[in-house]
Amino acid sequence: MSRLELIDEDIRNIPEYVPGKSIEDTARKYGLDPSSIIKLGSNENALGPSRKAVQAIVDNADKVHLYPSADAGELVDALSMYLDIPASNICATGPGMDGLLDNLMRLIIQEGDEVIVPIPTFSYYEIAARANGASVKYVERKESFRVNTEAIQKAVSSRTKVIFLCSPNNPSGDLVPEPDIRMLLESFPGLVFVDEAYVEFAEHSVTNLVMEYDNLIVGRTFSKIFGLAGLRLGYGIMPSWLKKEYMKTATPFNVSLLALKAGVASISDKAHIEKSIAMVKEGRKYLQERIPFKVYDSMANFVLVDVSPRSASDVCETLLKKGVIVRDCRSFRGAGNSLIRVTVGTREQNVRVVEAFRST
Incomplete structure (x- = not known):
């Protein structure tokens, strides 16, 4: 009996959770300065905490x-x-x-x-x-x-x-x-x-x-x-x-x-809550209007982008090399191969991610 057989077979067959890429891993893989990387792949609040x-x-x-x-x-x-x-x-x-x-x-x-x-x-x-x-x-x-x-x-x-x-x-x-x-x-x-x-x-x-x-x-x-x-x-x-x-x-x-x-x-901290909501609503509209692919309407702090006929993996790889982390949605069951999720960032981050998409 192998040690792995100690684990229930149904558990062994569960797909692993796939998190968004980290700044540290991206910097190591592409030889980038961590301070130059923007992380828009995990739906975090770009303003930080209160x-x-x-x-x-x-x-x-x-x-x-x-x-x-x-x-x-x-x-x-x-x-x-x-x-x-x-x-x-x-x-x-x-x-x-x-x-x-x-x-x-x-x-x-x-x-x-x-x-x-x-x-x-x-x-x-x-x-x-x-x-x-x-x-x-x-x-x-x-x-x-x-x-x-x-x-x-x-x-x-x-x-x-x-x-x-x-x-x-x-x-x-x-x-x-x-x-x-x-x-x-x-x-x-x-x-x-x-x-x-x-x-x-x-x-x-x-x-x-x-x-x-x-x-x-x-x-x-x-x-x-x-x-x-x-x-x-x-x-x-x-x-x-x-x-x-x-x-x-x-x-x-x-x-x-x-x-x-x-x-x-x-x-x-009501002021921080209101500021976060305002940033997202403004940034969401900016991304929807300027990313040069199909962008779905969103009520969250991210937008979903369809880059077809290109693949999400190809576009995400290009963006990573530019120091822009977004989320390849292939790990979402039923999402297909062309969807990318982009977290709404600060004004400066949103401008940069739009420019990165336009140059892919």
Whole structure:
């Protein structure tokens, strides 16, 4: 028996998560000065974190020998005020929203259960579900990546536990219309998970529906609008009955002390939030109008570019040599070979990425 056989075969067959390229790896591979590289491949906030969040980290650095609160109550209370949602419906979690997904799948999934994932979309839904014994039904999206709710309903079986929706969707940037979400919530007896990682840059959220439907979970993150990707902080908004069960299996102290303090400070910095949203809306329009390929409408802090008849790998390689990191979307199941995701950056970064595209 080989050591590898100690790992369940279903786990061995799960595709690896493919992250965006780092500045350090790009600099080494292409012999570039790291300071000359712009990273627009991971949907990070180009403005960085709130100064209040940074100060909160500094102020609490000498307390890291102490455990944080078990339920991140201080952060949950701040989120309750931010969202105007009762604290009894909110769970803070780490690492990022991925921690929320992992724990939910551990809580809900039994061997042989199914989940439904409209593709292309964020790949971690599949990874978290399969790692806990579920099989995945993939439903292709309609033209312009609109979710096909009719096809989702047809894919539901007696073993379906969760339907995953990403709104705005990663990598396409489109919102799932609220009537479509309501239709699924009302026709499906299982749970509907709506990933709103990018919703602060959009026009509409469905967090209010959690108080109306007892089978809706909304996932959020501090990695995007709040610029805290390196602290790996997320949260879920869910029915109170589910939060009670969720907390039984949540990893103890899963939100670190520094993440908790930085999260609370970030929520309080309304000016930084507004500045981040304004930067994204202005930059998104700039990229949509000036990148010399088809660019899809987006409600997120990125745009999706179709470089056909060229390949994404070819164009991305050319951009990397120029010190511009964007995201080749071939690793997104069902995305094809010609899509590239570009994070909205600062004005200077956006100008540079447009110039790089024009010279490919």
